[in-house]
Amino acid sequence: MTTLAELDCQTAAPDVAAAPALLPVVGSDTLVPVVDGRSVPYANLDVAASAPALRAVADRVTEVLPLYASVHRGAGYLSQVSTALYEAARARIGEFVGARDEDVTVVTRNTTDSLNLLAGCVPPHPDGTPGRVLVLDVEHHANLLPWQRTGGATVLAGGASVAETLSGLRTELARFDYALLAVTGASNVTGEALPLAEVVRLAHDAGARVVLDGAQLVPHRGFSLAQTGADYVAFSGHKTYAPFGAGALVGRRDWLDAGTPHLAGGGAVRQVGLDATQWQTAPARHEAGSPNVVGAVALAAACDALAALDPAALHAHEAALRAALVDGLSSIEGVRVVTVWPDATDPVGVVTFSVTGHDPGLVAAYLSAEHGIGVRDGRFCAHPLLARLGYDAGAIRASVGVGTTGAEVARLVDAVRAYVEQGPSARYAVVDGCWTVVDDPRPVPAGSGLEGLFATAAAGFLADAAACGPAPDGPA
Structure with missing residues (x-):
């Protein structure tokens, strides 16, 4: 034997x-x-x-740990250094996914966090009901449950072929005034995907925006918001060879500036009173509390390493x-x-x-x-x-x-x-x-x-x- x-x-x-x-x-x-x-x-x-950490990511984390301190409101030298590291990482993460000049990059925990954040920013329908979101049944729960919880989700069964699925999307998008189409960039079950350019065109022709669950796409293929025309992309550091607790939501600013703050707390506000609060615009609006500086730096390092390939x-x-x-x-x-x-x-x-x-x-x-x-x-x-x-x-x-x-x-x-x-x-x-x-x-x-x-x-x-x-x- x-x-x-x-x-x-x-x-x-x-x-x-x-x-x-x-x-x-x-x-x-x-x-x-x-x-x-x-x-x-x-x-x-x-x-x-x-995904395991890239060696380059681990080395970068080791390099910056001695520089870690509080960010954004610290007067100390290392606080200023950490703030610069964090904001530079934010910029690099956005660049990696082809952010447009007017786009905003919000540092989150992971894809799930990013999509839940966006779910709180979809504007309501003119009739006062929750904004309508169209999603396929092929999605990871991270790109299904947040939309269901808002009460505005329609879940469409995927077809037996790409062509049949695209046809179903076209028909459904014409039936209602959808605000958003949420779609995977690559299935976490089979690795398969719909042609993104066609999906974006169908949605935009119907007046809907597109958010891409990029958890399985971004680490494996080059992706660009600017080139594809997609409106938002969400992805995770722990799937992008940077398992240090950071992810990102990148996309159009207007919804993120006006949407419900993802967490209520310090850093997300301009002024707090006993009866009213003035919130910041994005990205600070959605990054209450002490941010994950090391996680953001790690994700940026992974983006650099992958971009160099x-x-x-x-x-x-x-x-x-x-x-x-x-x-x-x-x-x-x-x-x-x-x-x-x-x-x-x-x-x-x-x-x-x-x-x-x-x-x-x-x-x-x-x-x-x-x-x-x-x-x-x-x-x-x-x-x-x-x-x-x-x-x-x-x-x-x-x-x-x-x-x-x-x-x-x-x-x-x-x-x-x-x-x-x-x-x-x-x-x-x-x-x-x-x-x-x-x-x-x-x-x-x-x-x-x-x-x-x-x-x-x-x-x-x-x-x-x-x-x-x-x-x-x-x-x-």
């Missing part, structure tokens, strides 16, 4: 398996234990959930890895790759698949425990889409980025093949809804404080989040 060590060294596609990472990331040399007693390099194929090299790297995933997984009996629009072009490096007759959580637990591979299982905060596609029980998602190597992709394909053909070598059981290794022999990192808790941590999370459904979801 082929050993686990041999399986981890096999290559699913020799030409792609030799592909190196495009940029160095923190943790690429981290070893993790597997159940047979070995330690293997961790293969992080869960980049779509949270040759776009053709970035595209070729990701396309090759994605093709190896799709081709390799599709060649395994019983494995099905999920698609939303078969006619979609140029998807980003996100691939979701299922193994017929096998629980996605078990497959993911096996990949981790026996091969040191990190993937995501569940419904990926896209419950309506997974339900429509017939995956109520969830699926498995592998995703790549600039720090991914071809060898890691090959390891995954070979490991899934081994699972299908030979089955697991360890015993697994469901504990409070989570697949775990029975009598798991893997140690936890020294000094982590997790001794005795490792086997129950995930189960505890699931117990707390039981209302979310039968499978865990990833972070927004």
Whole structure:
């Protein structure tokens, strides 16, 4: 029988398996234990959930930490330095996504935060009802729930093809006076997308603005508000190789200047009285409290590193890895790759698949425990889409980025093949809804404080989040 060590060294596609990472990331040399007693390099194929920090980002954070102090209202020298760092980072983040001269960049926590902020700024309909927002059922919950909560959302089911979906959008936009069309730049489930130029044209022709959920697009493709004509873009640092707690909403100023302040607190106000408050305009209007200076600097550093890459090299790297995933997984009996629009072009490096007759959580637990591979299982905060596609029980998602190597992709394909053909070598059981290794022999990192808790941590999370459904979801 082929050993686990041999399986981890096999290559699913020799030409792609030799592909190196495009940029160095923190943790690429981290070893993790597997159940047979070995330690293997961790293969992080869960980049779509949270990407590792670029080495350049970590270095930049180390550089600026000694300079950190209060911002905007401090007279001290380091306060002035920190303010300059923060505002320079804001400008760089806006430039990275092609902000127009009149656009504003609001530093947020992540994409979810950004879209909730914008939801409070959509002007009401002239009849006094909430401003109407059109959204597709393919969206991540971050680009669905904020609009539903405003009471003005219409959720349109996506079509079986790109052409059918565009036709549905055109028809629906003509039915009502929509203020906004909210659309993903790339699906967090399949990496597929609608042609953005066509989507923007349809919306603008109907008098609606467009906000782009750029969480999965911005880290993988060049994007420009100015060039596409989109009105707003939201994205996350933790998906853009800067996991230090900052994200951004970038776009047209008028709604953001007049909208409901995202948080009520210091820094967002001009004058406070006991009976009335005068609010700042954007971006300060939506950045109450002490801002995440280090997070903003980290995100700006990631933007610089990604902007310095040759776009053709970035595209070729990701396309090759994605093709190896799709081709390799599709060649395994019983494995099905999920698609939303078969006619979609140029998807980003996100691939979701299922193994017929096998629980996605078990497959993911096996990949981790026996091969040191990190993937995501569940419904990926896209419950309506997974339900429509017939995956109520969830699926498995592998995703790549600039720090991914071809060898890691090959390891995954070979490991899934081994699972299908030979089955697991360890015993697994469901504990409070989570697949775990029975009598798991893997140690936890020294000094982590997790001794005795490792086997129950995930189960505890699931117990707390039981209302979310039968499978865990990833972070927004």
